[in-house]
Amino acid sequence: MARFVDQAKIHVQAGNGGHGCVSFRREKYVPRGGPDGGDGGDGGDVILVADPQLHTLYDFYHQVHFRAENGRPGMGKKMKGRDGEDLILKVPVGTIVKDAETGEILGDLVEPGQTLVVARGGKGGRGNARFATPTRQAPRFAEPGKPGEERWLVLELKLIADVGLVGLPNAGKSTLLSRISAARPKIADYPFTTLQPNLGVVSLSDHRSFVVADLPGLIEGAHKGVGLGLEFLRHVERTRVLLQVLDASGENPLADFEIVEKELAHYHPELLRKPRAVALNKIDVIQDRSQLDPLKRELESRGHPVYLISAATGEGIKDLLEGLWRLLTNPELDPRDL
The missing domain is CATH 3.40.50.300 (P-loop containing nucleotide triphosphate hydrolases)
Incomplete structure (x- = not known):
């Protein structure tokens, strides 16, 4: 039987957005193809979900740091990078989630299946194809991906019983x-x-x-x-x-x-x-x-x-x-x- 733990402090970090791509169309007989760099993928979110099968925060007793997947960079041919996968963390029903730094209550997970996004992934950067204009037809730059949110959280379990x-x-x-x-x-x-x-x-x-x-x-x-x-x-x-x-x-x-x-x-x-x-x-x-x-x-x-x-x-x-x-x-x- 898992040890009963009703308080935990964890660090969560969402995925960073993938960088936009600098690329130019390369085809036979087209010596000066235009920009075709794709956008980077968005970083994954960190999401808490209330699981009625759990009755303790023991899973967070040994592991403290959690990170979602980064978005992949964009590619040529205006191909968007793959979005990073969300990280799903299961917590018991009755878990209160607080920002460790400010003490603000971010959510109270009292219903089975209830979710709370605690760190949002960064947006993917735009590829150079997005920056082409009539006066700037061959932009040689792209936008970097945005960093994902990160924060320390305090999880506090209050059991729910009749x-x-x-x-x-x-x-x-x-x-x-x-x-x-x-x-x-x-x-x-x-x-x-x-x-x-x-x-x-x-x-x-x-x-x-x-x-x-x-x-x-x-x-x-x-x-x-x-x-x-x-x-x-x-x-x-x-x-x-x-x-x-x-x-x-x-x-x-x-x-x-x-x-x-x-x-x-x-x-x-x-x-x-x-x-x-x-x-x-x-x-x-x-x-x-x-x-x-x-x-x-x-x-x-x-x-x-x-x-x-x-x-x-x-x-x-x-x-x-x-x-x-x-x-x-x-x-x-x-x-x-x-």
Whole structure:
């Protein structure tokens, strides 16, 4: 499996235009043929295309410099040089492209197959046949090709998913993802098992499905870059619905909930406007589940639908998934109806 890389800096250079040709018609019995130098070909462009099969910028981790083909020079008999081939670079859907020098956002590739020209090839130079006039019938010069554009780019990947799983490390997000989809993230009983986002597709009845992202666990101070903070929070922005997974068997699940809420608010207040739900996980290890009633009521009073689940045993999972589907399709619904 390719290493997950969500930022890369690359240098792109479009192809130079081919030079125009200086040539004169040479035929038997025509001692002084006119100019017939052809134009040079245009240089190739550098084009980024969003590929839904890619989920990482790993291809740009080792190779940094990319160059399109130069246009070929013009030839005699007014033959135009061949255009240089475009260089197509595939990037994951959700890639933001910035000019490294100015910070300007050049494009945001959010649709499969979407393209963005990041460096345009130089125009081919005109051959000497183009410069012939009644008073200058034998021009002995042609135009050089124009240089192609070049620039440094910053590529930043923000994964696109319907539902983002958020929560503190070891809350059970990876176990939940493996339970509800075919994804098989690394799972162990210690914090920060998930060091990169994992995507899974949830399939429901009647051909319904949605994409879930298991995102690295948050810790206090994440919005300042503590732990995996900024790498995690970048991907939260793209999700349509947030599901906060809480370890219901922990010492203070409500305090854990508050930590995550605070980090989301510090990073981007708009995140708290997304439709959200809460999953109280690990209920299989709780003997007296009635002790969760006050916590459930408190969370519901804040406008969040709450589900009691066990990612380990599968208990409560069906109700959770149906609730998430209703939240995705009817984000304005009253939480009590979910």
